[in-house]
Amino acid sequence: MNFDRKNLTNEQLLDLYKKLIKPRLIEEKMLILIRQGKVSKWFSGIGQEAISVGITSVLDKDEYILPMHRNLGVFTTRDIPLHRLFSQWQGKRNGFTKGRDRSFHFGTQEYKIIGMISHLGPQLGIADGIALANKLKQNGKVTAVFTGEGATSEGDFHEALNIASVWDLPVLFVIENNGYGLSTPTNEQYRCENLADKGVGYGMESHVVDGNNILEVVNLISELKASMIDNPRPVLLEFKTFRMRGHEEASGTKYVPQELMDMWAIKDPVENYRNYLKATAVLSDEQDEAFRAEIKKEIDTDWAKVQEEPEIVADLHEELNDVYRPWEYEEFNPSDEKENIRVIDAISNGLRQSMERHENLVIMGQDIAEYGGAFKITDGFVAQFGKERVRNTPICESAVVSAANGLSINGHKAVVEMQFADFVSTGFNPIVNLLAKQHYRWQENADVVVRMPCGGGTQAGPFHSQTNEAWFTKTPGLKVVYPAFPYDAKGLLNTAINDPNPVMFFEHKQLYRSVYQDVPKDYYTIPLGKAALLREGNDVTIISFGAGVHWALETLGKNPEIKADLIDLRSLQPLDWEAIYASVKKTNKVIILQEDTLFGGVASDISAMIMENCFEHLDAPVKRVGSLESAIPFMKSLEDQYLPKQRFEKELLELLAY
Template sequence: MLFDRKNLSNAQLIQMYRSLVYPRLIEEKMLVLLRQGKVSKWFSGIGQEAIAVGATLALQQNEWIMPLHRNLGVFTTRQMPLHQLFNQWQGNQNGYSKGRERSFHFGSRAHHICGMISHLGPQLAIADGIALANKLGQKEKVSLAFTGEGGTSEGDFHEALNLAAVWDLPVIFLIENNGYALSTPTNEQYRCINLAEKAKGYGIEGITIDGNNLLTVYDTVRGVRDYCLKNQKPYLIECATFRMRGHEEASGTKYVPSALFELWEKKDPVANFEQYLIGESVLTEEEIGSVRDSFKAAIEEELKLADAKALPLVVDTAVEVSDVYAPHEQVDLFYTADSNVSEKRFIEAVKEGLQQSLRLHDNLLIMGQDIAEYGGAFKVTEGLLEEFGKDRIRNTPICESVVVGAALGLSLEGYKSVVEMQFADFATMAFNQIVNNLAKLYYRWGQQADVVIRMPTGGGVGAGPFHSQSNEAWFTHVPGLKVVYPATPADAKGLLIAAINDPNPVLFFEHKALYRSLSAPVPDKSFEVSIGKARWVQQGDDIAIITYGMGVIWAEEYAASHPEVSIAILDLRTLLPLDYEAIKEAAESTGKVLVLHEDTLTGGIGAEIAAWIGEHCFNRLDAPVTRCASLDTPVPFNKDLEANFMAHARLETCIRNLLNF
């Protein structure tokens, strides 16, 4: 192994050696503790430490890194205390994730490290968002994301590199190619010779280097960082390496030919660098031994400190539940009788909410397909480009997953963002980012995800199975998300402004059929409607209809055409969290409840509401809770078939059956 020190001093080389050997010695100790049952799982990076250490040393301390589970060297090089890391690995209360996460599935804002999730691709998208924030803020900073050779087979790899190239983002994508994705060898992962060749397909530069050579990694990343900043472009680095342990310790290594171990043992990054330092008279064997001994002693002291500081785990349900969302004191600034109001269509109310929020928050971006010059598929964002410019009203490629991940990255750097799904149906392409990254982020390591996703939804417009789904119930099952679904222009504006002001991830559903068909008075000024508070549309004595979105319109129309029936109508407005007090009031005030929604019947939010009422209000009911929902089929294209599909087709029957019970 050839080392080129260039202009590095002896002191710098010694410090780099100390940074390299420290994670190796920690890992060796962890393997002992694993056998003793003192840690439950370990993903070893033995054999590839030079990549994490060299890359981290080459960056500034305030530049974000997106590591994976084999990058202990990132954490130690950023000077994270071992005793707290050990408490993290043991699942203790005073670990970085309060016992809620395993191994390296956590981050630290103070150390500019973004915690990974088990799905490996999303880290790349987050790096895009951070790089965008740096670019917008004209900061001389890059972001760096790790991935493995197996991770390059994921769609997020393609999306992240493509978006970074299209937007000219200063981001470094670093591939640790250790030959195996768990047990799957590279010849079953891709057909190119080197993964760095993939860079050409995105119009960016790439290079393959020896990932076991600390000085090569350090010098390459440092030079690439300069390139990214100077040219405001991304770069792909492939580091050839090998892990000397299994994917994780329980996996073993039987699937790896023994000859590979013999080959790569000769390329050990620590042993080779030690021999180089001895050969250069930078350190003697005795001094290297002294460094190792001092670190071993320090590790033992840190483990004792970890035991001393370990807090007994206190299982507190209230704390667990409260930590699902980042704290937010919402101000309910609904309009008053003397407010200036104007007649606005639903679509105009949404647009005005965006426009006034953009004026209030200079750190707010809107991202989505065709939203800039074209104004979006439904023209909601038409005209915003002219006022706020392309930096803040950003067209994206067709890449829902990476855009949501980039929004999360923007949040790490203090930006707010609104992502427009062209249709709510297309959120499936970003499902992982939404339910596993955005939703769980605050609970896992206390980092807020300040992101709103606009979801044009619903049928009745003859758009067929893939542009008409009501998929809100998919997300109401996910702790950490807020799900909002307004039914009036005023609520559309007020709830959207509230969602943007909220630091938590909010899915904001907008019924497409209401965009231009519904008009009502809306306050001209900016105002909020409280998320989590239902609205009484009208009071009644015979039955209560609990509904939201288009269901509110159907319920109002039915009540207006049947004055002989006294109908209470409750508009939920927010589906997560639900306003259970209002639901209870609706159930107890009439004794007969109909839950109405456009979504299909099975597994819809109506099932949750009906179950809750049955559990908490049973003794006040005069009839079983009735659900009125759409058919359990995909949404058909033909207008007559679609009309039959809709819950509206069964509303009359459901109400009559409930009244006659």
Template sequence: MQFNRGDKDDKFLLNLYRRLLYPRMVEDKMLKLLRQGRIGKWFSGIGQEAIAVGSTLAMQSDEYILPMHRNLGVFTSRDIPLKKLMAQWQGKITGFTKGRDRSFHFGTQEYKIIGMISHLGPQMALADGIALADVLANKQHATLVYTGEGATSEGDFHEAVNVAAVWNLPVIFLIENNGYGLSTPKSEQFRCKNLVDKAIGYGVEGIQIDGNNILEVYNTINQLTMEIRKDPRPVLVECLTFRMRGHEEASGTKYVPQELFDEWEKKDPLSNYEAYLIEQGVLTSDSIVDIKIQVKRDIELEVEEAFNEDEPIANADQEQADMYFPYQQDVVQPSQTSSTEKRYLDAITDGLDLAMQKYPNLVLMGQDIADYGGAFKITDGFTAKYGKSRVRNTPICESAIVGAGLGLSINGYKAVVEMQFADFVTVGFNQIVNNLAKTHYRWGEMADVVVRMPTGAGTGAGPFHSQSNEAWFTKTPGLKIVYPAFPEDAKGLLLASIEDPNPVLYFEHKYLYRSLTAPVPDGYYTTEIGKAVRLAEGSKFAIITYGLGVHWALDYLKQYPESDATLIDLRTLQPWDKEAVNAAVKVTGRVLILHEDTLTNGFGAELSAWIGEHCFSYLDAPVMRCASLDTAIPMSKVLEEDFLAKARLAETIDKLLKY
């Protein structure tokens, strides 16, 4: 192994050695504790420390790093106290996640480190968003994100690198190629000779380096960061290395040929650098012993202190509250007394326009939303007004764009992400339910992202452009779900959603875009999230619904004016207005839950269960549901009309009243 110290003095080289030694000795301690049964799991990075240490020290302290679970050297090189890390690993209340998540699955704004989730790859899109925020804020910063060779097969890798390339984002994508994804060798992971060759396909620079040579790692990353701070662009760096332990200790290493261990043991990053420093006169055998004695003493002390930290105390109310960033909505009433007739679609445009004016740090992202104005022309004219830096066309990569939204939020921005159709959210599902929804619960960070979801049937668009998929998300703690039925609410709830620092899925019904017109208050105002509205009052029965179902119900009541029904428009599905539902049940004793989604496991099932559990004594008949058929949505107008719940509304109400 050839080291090149260049102009680095002895003090720098010695500091590098201490930084490299420390995570190795921490790992030695962890392996002993594992054998003693004092800890239950460990992911070892022995043999790979030079990558984490060298690259981290090449970054400025205020630049974000997004590591993986084998990058202990990132955390120690950012000077996070071992006691704090140990508390995290042991699930102590003083850990970064208060016992809610494991190992390195956390972030910390204090140290500018954003950890991974167990799904390989999503952190790369967050790096895009973080870097985008720096570019928009005119900060000359770089962002460093790690991934393994196995994760380069993930769609998240492709999407993140491609977005960074298209947008010229100052991101270093660092691949730790240690030869194995758990037990699967690289020969079964990809066919290209070198992973760095993937850079060619994205039109970005690619560099392959010896990941076990700490000076080569440091010098390479240091040079790249200096360049991309001034000339933003992504770079792909492949670090060749080897994992000397198993994927995690329980998996062992029997699947790895012994000759590989023999070969890579000779390339050990610590022993080779140590020998070089002795040769350079920076270290002696005696000084090495002294350093190790001191490091061991420090490690022992902090580890034992961490073991004595308090365990979490279970508090169900606190656990549920911490799913969301603390926020109390201050409802903004219309400042003007005037109103204007607006289509449902135009009310959404008005809301976005006002939000862009109110929040200079708000970024809109989506396919075709810039000059084209979006598939439904909701953002038509926005680029002329706000520029393409804030109204951003995206490649077709929903996962990366949702992840970039979270990255923007982490770095001080707000994001609104448009799904061209709500159906397409499936390819961004992981980022929504596992990153947006869980981020605050896990490590206290807000996820200030709104995902716009053009939803619903009625336009003959078939199985992949018509689904009502709100129930996929209403069961996911950490998300807020709004679903306006009228232009006034469409504007007010959208502005409320953008104000809210929590992740909000905003469902907007495509059928209503141009078919529904109503007065909308002028100027800026918000509608309360979690508050239903009573649209009709009666005593015979109650209809509880939302979205297009509201208009079906109104049509029914207009057709049958003698119905004497209470009509509740929920407007928000998470949280939903239990008080309004409870009051409606008390008054009527009979309840019909109506929604466009399919019957089985639709959101109505949750409403029905809650009413049965909490309002049983007021019921004069079973709670009944009217929903769409349990099939995919057909394209034919005749078939679609029969599919939709509206086709069975009158007969279901008749059945309810006759019970």
């Protein structure tokens, strides 16, 4: 192994050595503790330390790094106190996740480290968002994100590289190619000679690096960092290295040929660097022993400190209140000046006024820039706000949602438009596993709104007509909003953008241009979780949202003798249980109308909660009305049969006659 010190001083070389042996010595301690049953699980990075330590040593303390399981050197090189790391691994309160997540599945703004989730790929998109925020701030900062050779087969890897390349984002994409994805060797994972070759397809600079040579890592990263300040761009780096332990300790390494283990043992990054320092008289035996003794003492002292920490005690109030970022709603009241506009105009106005109010707000989506979006909601936005803040995206919903999360982490707000709500399925993972869980896991908000043009009635068929709110109302950590009128659409969108929590904002396409209302011209907000009582009566409670509200109004118009409380939920998560229960207790009969199919839908949970909390007030079974249990069809006659509009009147009359 050839080491080139370039202009590094002896002090810098020794500092690198201390940083390199620290994670190794910690790991050796952990392996002993595992055998003693004092540590439950461990993902070893022995043999790969030079990559983590080298990259982190070069980057500034305020530059974000997104590591993985085997990157202990990132955390130690950022000087996180060991007792806090040990507390995290042991599930103690002094860790970073209050015992809610394990090992390296955490982030910390204090040390500018964003931990992974087990789905691996989405963190690459987060790095895009963080880098985009840096680029918008023009602060010259670089972001480094780690992945393994196994995760390069995931779609998120390709999506993130493509976005970074198209947007010239200053990201170091770090592939630690250690030969195996758990037990699957590289020849069963990809066919190109080097994973760095994939950069060619994205017009991206790439390098193959000896990941076991600490000086080669440091020298290259130093050069790249300096050049990326003047020439912001992504760089793909493939570090050739090897994992000397199992995927995790329980896995073992029986699947690895012994000759391969022997070959890589000779390339050990710690031993080779130590031998180099001693051969060049930079490091003496006495210094080496002193460094190791000092680190071992720190390890033992901090481990003992963690053993004195009490175990986590479950606190129900804290657990439930950490699901969402606490936020105090600020009410903005409109003036009396109004205009008669459509739902689509109200959404556009709200979005425009929010862009004016929040200079750190970025909107992203397919065709939303000069074209104005599929429904022309952002028409004219580029002229007013510029392409930096109104960004066309490639067709890659997963990485775009992840990038929105990265923007939030780095101090921005983001609105993502799904061209159609149906397409959210390809961005489902980062929504339910990143955005939704982030505050609960490590107390970081996800300031992201995902706009969801949805719904049937336009003969658009199975892939452009779903109303899929139930996919998200089930997921703690997400808020779900579903307005039916222009006034609500504008006010609720403004609130959703103000809210630091992730919000799924559903917009019914059939209502876009068919429903008019007098709407204030200036900025205003409406609180989430407050239903609207549109009609009052004692005969029955009708609960609905979205297009269903208009179907209910039409039915009541045809049957003026029915005196009903008509509740427009407006917000599905949180739900206005107080309004629902008060009405049911007054009318004693309730029917719930939704456009989605019935099984597993919002109506089912509302029905169950009414049965549990208002049973003694009911004079009839709770009635639910929804679409047929099939995909939504294309032809009008089939779609009319599918949707519940025509069945609602019959079900309502039967309930009243019960």
